[in-house]
Amino acid sequence: MAFEAEPARAVTADGLGEVFGPAGPLARCVADFAPRPEQLAMAQAVADAIFRRADLVVEAGTGTGKTLAYLVPVLQAGQRAVISTGTRTLQDQLYHRDLPMLAQALGRPARVRMLKGRRNYLCRYRLNRVDTDSAASVAMSRELGEIRAWAQHTGSGDIAELSSIPDVSAVWNAVTSTAENCLGTQCPDFAECHVAKARQAAREADIVVVNHHLLMADLTMKEEGFGQLLPGAEFVVVDEAHRFPDVAQGFFNVSVSAAQIDELLGDLAAEIRAGDTRNVVLEQELDELADALAQARRALPAGTESLGWEQAGQRFSDLLSGQAETLSGLADELEPLTEQSAGIRRCRERCQSIADRVIRIAEADHEEALRWVRPTNRGFVANLTPLDVSPQIEALLDASDCTWVFTSATLAVGHDFGHFTSRLGTREWETRQIPSPFDYGRIARLYLPMSLPEPAAPQYTAHVVDSVLPVLQASRGRAFLLFTSHRALREAAELLRARADFDFPLLVQGEAPRSWLLEEFARSSSPVLLGTATFWEGVDIRGHGLVLVMIDRLPFASPGDPMLAARLEAIRNHGGNPFREYQLPQAVLALKQGVGRLIRDYNDYGVVMVCDPRLSAKSYGRLFLESLPPMPVTRELDDVCRFYAQHQSHQP
Template structure:
């Protein structure tokens, strides 16, 4: 019986016997031993494991062998499913460890039979959703788990899902007529009985921030928390330790009040005018906040007469709606729930628009047809530390991108992890021989009006040499759109552009085509895995500094300045370094991969801080000569793959 992680990962260990092609990696063994020690001592560990280290096995093995109750959290539901359905069974079977495991997601991932029946009976499904409804209904008749990821043929962003799933706000709890069949309840029971539970960061932080989402009662019983893709934690903590209110939430309250009242036998004409006017005033407020989509400090609009007038009208609507719901609440649990939701929204609206809270950033965000009001903590470290200390367990943070250069100071300061041990492991991939870093000469400054045009012109000969097979990653949607227009009719390769299809579909087509160009921003910088010959070139247009006019960034910069710090070097550069490392990580995903990373930004050499970025990259041989890059792509890459 294997009892330690190093033996499990040895060349004659159970993983080698169970997995074809498995080879011991010193970095993986080193990380597994560090995780093992942290679990044993209930310590904090920050571990950066370069691409190819095999960090998933490096923490799964000691977790399964520890005999402790472990919660593993990862960045997205997709990664959560992959970890639970693929990696965890592989390791558990290889080790022969018969422990109970469970997968737990937030409420919105589980079917609610009551809301499905209510939506159908009230005719709330419009004609365009009837096909999706039929698929959901057929699946609902036979599902055991109720996890909507099981449904095929219905888009993730279909409008059917909010109608057939619940939230903390609209869940009826034990008063629900379908409570005994509740899918969320079943998932929570499974998780309570399991020794290892796989969750995602949004679910974990919702409960840490006391915004109960499904497993708050599990936290006190955990001996260890392992947080994968931990570079995402500071931003996710910022979301969940803040407050927000959207125009969609205002509309949902009104619609749910209508539905619950009619379901309890009420008559349409008996409902207050506030139900209709709250939605109208929310639409008017959206227009009053400006026509364009933007993010801006609340102070820039707070005293505008039209904004003040509409906020007063919405407050009046909510007051009228709350008074009416209090009167009719005894008719049913759903109406009582709506009454409590309206009371909560009134408090949040006041908090977000009136009071001036030190240490909080108040801002708003507008989209074409909606708005959201936000209050964001200036510094999440004290809040995260306070919540974490409620659970004196082992806390392990791991990702391929946590360090800046060779240090973790930036990450430690953002989450208040001063007592954590740190470990930095380089990738086992042979970057020195299998890759090349190309920084083209004579590029204009990124602020130049013609910069994206220059990026495309510099990229064209490299794209020809690579035979397509490239990711082009941009720091803004505007640059992405402009580059797509410039490349149209200039290349013979298939052009795949973010927004033209769902991300998963674009990636599948990219892999199948074998010579495509994929243009992306945002979500394509991380969590994307393309191995083999389909990808030989990654082009990045600029160093990924956050927009300086972002209200949260602007407030943090001002705070650092007030404390006599250097916000650019202390915050903006480190944050951009971690984002860049994520983008760079798309190029080499396997020991047999090779290719070129093209960084177009001239500041890598023209500015002193460029050295910080270069020191944080894998050891790729640099060149500024186009001919050398073309030769590498035409000779070295094909030869290596043979």
């Protein structure tokens, strides 16, 4: 049985109350389920929005159970839907656990499909073009052998099936496709294309689970085969919606990367090798292009921080423009060879596309968009980024003819959704703010230590370490120490290792992969983990393994970021207040994310320690405090120690 094209069924408050009640289907099917008024309130808001076709933005505090709160109305409405997430973890959870369980519990069978980005699917054409003998390493050659064996029997081509090869392995770039190098319907292996099959299954589904990147690809129809999901959907739920505006902006970004050029040169060399005769002239030109690309990499100033176009330097600009000219000439030379194979035809198109993008970046109007360069491990990414894409996002949402529900735990600044909704355009949104069901007054404290200097003061990080050490003793480790910069993190790690009174297992971002650090944190009895931005969100540690989250500074974005500087200048030029309109709300939302790592379940407890004295000394500190969960605030270390002692005395 599948959903038929019909009006959305009205979902009554009584009906939802029964579903989410103590004797309802969720209580029978969901482990540890307990009725929550907040979850029911969100479900009613979503059901009402779906029935009235009213667009909704809803912030649901941690512990609300927002996933079930929107999935139940989606299933009961009985119409086709798209659900978009910001992370693969949530995408997998929805597809593999929540939706099958709910469909059974509610007696609402539905065809559900999960669609991933094309980099998650094996490309048979590219696999056949890889030369095992020229693999970069013995390990890569071994991995190619495993992939070839797996390719013989896989049905989906989803690379997650082959768990023996890490998803960060370079081999996957060689055997998966991108929008740039895909041959589409011209591919000789198109009939067996895993991406095409996955998209066809998604078009036939009742509910499709995607990520924000794929949702934007469908909205903008930037790839062949997209623009075919939303026209069949009646409504779209965007979970982890705080990430959506930045993802959406990226789709209006024009970029050229060293990795793209590298990959093009490798693909073209493979196509030439596969031809009937060797083309010595072309092979020499590819070598010259590779050398020029290496020179462009070396022309950039040392460091890993993003650079404005002027900071990148004239030599970099000249070398990149030279690459564009050479690639355009190469496209002309490839024209007579395009009849040999679809692969050469696609390489020729890619040569011209990269050349055109470089020219567009080099000649852009810097008042409407920012030209900037981001150094990477593989070289660089040159970008042209519009400063404001809200009109484009609004036009896409309007054109979709869907009902939209955006939800996250961090959308409002205080009680105001204006900062988030303004990034979606000028349309009117219904908004709801659902509080967390947790009893923060009993299970949490916000500790603002006294006597710390301003963050700009010399030795500030040393003062932070001195202040957190007695708290770590009271908490018995089990802590995340979150920093706003890598420099402060490294300094804190050195200081802690030098202290004789610090004897906890120390885990430091950058010294091991993120996944290993989190696994080791869960295995250890009293760990202390030091992290920056990647640990401020998307980490869910429940129970008593994490009882302290320390934040060294209020998370204002770095003033050296060229994108931020350009945005602030644009606001200033339009008569606005850059701090109040952008920097402050962005920092408030980032702090909410960091604080949200602590209390994840009813049985959790702990202390949030914010070291930055501006939180209590500056007038804008009130907005930060109003946006956080209602935790009692203390300035006294003795209060923190008593709080830990009280909760630890009740532990088994």
